[in-house]
Amino acid sequence: MSETSRIFQKNKALGYVSNHVPLVARYIKLRKENLVVTCVGKSFHTYGCTHFTLLSVSGHHDEDIRCLSADSFLVFTASGNSVYAWRRGTELKHTYTGHTAPVTIILPFGPHLVTVDEGSALKLWDIKTEELQAELSFSGDVFQVTALIHPATYLNKVLLGSEQGSLELWNLKTCTRVFVFPGWGTPVTVLEQAPAINVVAIGTASGKIVLHNLKFDQTLMELSQDWGAVTSLSFRTDNHPVLVSGSVTGALVFWDLEHRKVFSQIQAAHSKAVTGLKCLPNEPLLVTSSPDNSLKMWIFDMLDGGAREGHSAPPTCIKFHGADGHNLLSTGGDSTLRIFSTITETFNKSLGRASYNRNLSRKKGKGADDPFLMPAIAQLASESTRGKQWADTAAVHHGIPIVTTWSYDKLKMGDVKLVPERFGHNNKNNYGRVSATCICITHCGNFVVIGYTTGHVDRFNIQSGLPRGNYGSPLAHNGPVRGVATDGLNQVTITGGSDCLVKFWSFKPPGKTPLSILRLEEPVNMFCSHRESSMLAVALQDHTVVMVDIDIRSVVRKFLGHSGQITTMDFSPDSRWLITASMDCTLRTWDIPSAQLIDCFQMELPCVSLSMSPTGALLATAHVDCLGLFLWSNRTLYSHVSLRPLLQQEDIPTMGLPKPLGEGAELPRDFDQEDTDLQYQSPAQISQQLVTLSTLPSSRWHNLLHLDTIKMRNKPKDAPKAPKAAPFFLPTIPSLELRFELAQTDKTSGQIRDGSSVDIHSFTVFGKLLNQSRETGNFAPAIDKFLSLGPSALDFEVNSLSMEGGGSLELMLQYLKLVKFMLDSNNNFELAQSYLGLFLKTHGDTIANQPVLREYLKTLESSQMAGWFSLQRKLLYSLCVVQAIRNV
Secondary structure, eight states: OOSSOSSEEEEEEESOOOOSSOOEEEEETTTTEEEEEEEOSSSEEEEETTTTEEEEEOOOOSSOEEEEEEOSSEEEEEETTEEEEEETTTEEEEEEEOOSSOEEEEEEETTEEEEEETTOEEEEEETTTOOEEEEEEOOTTTOOEEEEEOOTTOTTEEEEEETTSOEEEEETTTTEEEEEEOOOSSOEEEEEEOSSTTEEEEEETTSEEEEEETTTTEEEEEEEOSSSSEEEEEEOOSSOOEEEEEETTSOEEEEETTTTEEEEEETTSOSSOOOEEEEOTTSSEEEEEETTTEEEEEETTTTBOOEEEOOSSOEEEEEEESSSSOEEEEEETTSEEEEEESSOGGGOEEEEEOBSOHHHHHHHOSOTTOTTBOOOEEEEEEOOTTTTTSOOEEEEETTOSOEEEEETTTTEEEEEEEOOGGGSTTOHHHHTTOOEEEEEEOTTSSEEEEEETTSOEEEEETTTOOEEEEESSSOSSSSOEEEEEEOTTSOEEEEEETTSEEEEEETTTTOSSOSEEEEOSSOEEEEEEEGGGTEEEEEETTSOEEEEETTTTEEEEEEOOOOSOEEEEEEOTTSSEEEEEETTSEEEEEETTTTEEEEEEEESSOEEEEEEOTTSSEEEEEETTOSSEEEEEEGGGTSOOOOOOOOTTSOOOEEOOOOOOTTSOOOOOOOTTSOGGGSOOOOSOSOTTSOOOOSSOGGGTTTGGGHHHHHHHTOOSSOOOOOOOOOSSOOBOSSSSOOBOHHHHHHHHHHHHHTOOOOTTOOOHHHHHHHHHHHHOOOHHHHHHHHTSOHHHHHHHHHTTSTTTTOOHHHHHHHHHHHHHHHHHTOSHHHHHHHHHHHHHHSHHHHHHOHHHHHHHHHHHHHHHHHHHHHHHHHHHHHHHHHHHHHO
16 A cells, blocks of 8 residues: 555645744845744744745754754754754755754854753864864753853853853863853853943843843843743844843843833733844844744834734634635634635734733733633634625634634624523523534525534524524524534525434524434534535544435435544535544545545544645645644646545555645655556456447547548648759769760669559558458457558558559458457447448449459448447437436
8 A cells, every 4th residue: 555645745834933942033144134043843944034024944854953043154953963054044054963962052153163962061063074173061960051152252262051050151262161150049041142342141040130241250230020030132232222031921021221120011922931032133123932833023113013923822623715725714722813825924814812802802912811812712614705794704612602703804803792692691500501512604604503502503693793593492402512504505504413313494584393304323523514515424423424415314425434533524625525534643535426435544643623625726734732734735636546445454554744845835756656556447348248439539530531631621732843853973974074974864764763563462561460360360460550540541551452552352351351350349439430431432443343342241231230229229218318308
């Protein structure tokens, strides 16, 4: 079996921006632009600060990147025990190996590179030659290195901070310790060079920030932030004495160094710790990164700017929006709704966080302690029909009966919240115990149908938020409602519940009694509908999926194979495939017409949500504990794929998740070397009882009887005149003057022309093969040769069968036997008819004068009529049936 999926090819990952590794800023003189580098696991992204867009994505490391650093020419990354140097963010130039523990700190040091690992082993490398220049070792119990900088103007010297709180100044050229600073009794977390010479800022785990003069070993000032340990520091370099500090709570603090006080702070700059912070040189700009998967740019004048964000918690539900398949709606555990573009990350947008009161939440900030923050979104439904007029997306939240509305066009949360009066805030007994479980938006985009844990099913107008009735009297199901759906014409509403029932209701007005009830073997887990084909996929609690036809209201297919709870499923745009995923980490593709499994592969983590694009080109998946979204290409759109049913005993291949490849997609691998025995090879002829046509185009045989007309129509007006032939060596007359003997040449030419005679037995290649079949009785070589010829060549070969063309009477009879063989075998049926017609037209006079050919035509006629009458009866029967159906 193949080691990968037959249908889906890894494309790329979306939504990854940054993680806990601090960002790196570098200035490129040729671009005249500052670039920001962030880590996203096993690769890093490079962003341009001019337009704040993604420029490149690096290659992938074997292990996660632990730290980053950069100079004006190279970006340095540490992965495992090795350090790598990258040029232009994508080209690997150097590799430095020699550490026995994972590298945690990297510092470019002129033409050298300083690296420190977890064992506090410091190594000095030559960047170009990759040679080890010096090595220092520190005892982790005495001096565990946690921070490292090169003080400005301090030649060959570096300053090291430790977990024990002390600092040491070392000369790396002589490998000697210059000075020891006792510290302040708390671990050093960050070191930053100040714009002033000899001054460095020291951040500690206690929240204390110390500005210390290294030359005189004198503390200039001490600052203390109230937001916990200091995670990052940076100075403004645009003639403003400002120090910016980041904290573990996600707050940013701006210190006025002249007055030694805080002049501003942002308490909820990030939802997690600010691990990366950098003031851009000579600009009023600040760039920050955080493990909340965001990269933000702040402007000091307004403390606002741009942002590149992804989900800070794993996505829970995704869905393609629109007909072009370029935009993907995604919700996560952070209660946000985002739009990810499959084309470029520049078009990514955020619709905001779900809030009970958006105005108060905006004043409170984006911190995790927002009291108005709504629970995470559990299910999503969208319909773009009326997206320009009002909200076109509705979301169900965990544990509450409120359904929120969102506007894709306006990029914000709607003002309307859908909740019935029986579950409203006024009814305290039901509000805390009831939650919405499933949702559906009608094809017209006007109504929302919602199911609840109590068994109620309500319908709302999405524009006004007013209720438009409920289904059942008063309950639609005895237990939680697990799925709701509507047909494409708003005639029928379908509901499914934990009571093992699927009920069909009149859509308008909402029926109190169902039109019909379908009883299933197990409780319903979820619904997935395809309105254009009136198909409804129902996932059951026993890990099976049944296909329900909405028109006839019965089960038409059943799919078995998953060994875990089904988490998500979706149809292909043409409704031929059903794609399902479950907690067994497998993703299966079912062929609906044949009810067979045609593709299956296993992934590293379970898929919690998937969506097929409206064009069928991409499949998007979201997985447990993954902040990104993953795109898979549909291979059937650009290559031939054999989709034979899979056997139960076949091994399931394991595939890794797609990697973040930025603006480009992963190139599909070469499948030409794939085992061909897995692909079904159709025989040339299924059965001799069936009339089999050839695979040749009609232009090869359709105009054989009209070649004379075509040649006459294409004949040029003036016939081309051939130049007078001359021998290569012209004879001369013996004389003093050079004169050619032209008379002898003309005479010789005339003799050749007049004396030319045709050998009556000079057969063509086809004639020789046909003549050989008289002895062997095998017409296959002659037929294969005939099939390879074009119309003009066929006409020439048929004309060459006569005695005037170099053939013979026996060869013409053998040609008729070849046609009879083709008719009796019922193979290449239309070619046999065309070849026979061409022969009769060309040699009609000869056949009339030769009794042998005339007598054999009677035998040939019986074979021809037998095949044609059989085909004619079936054609006439089919025409009669079609006509009868039309009349009815």
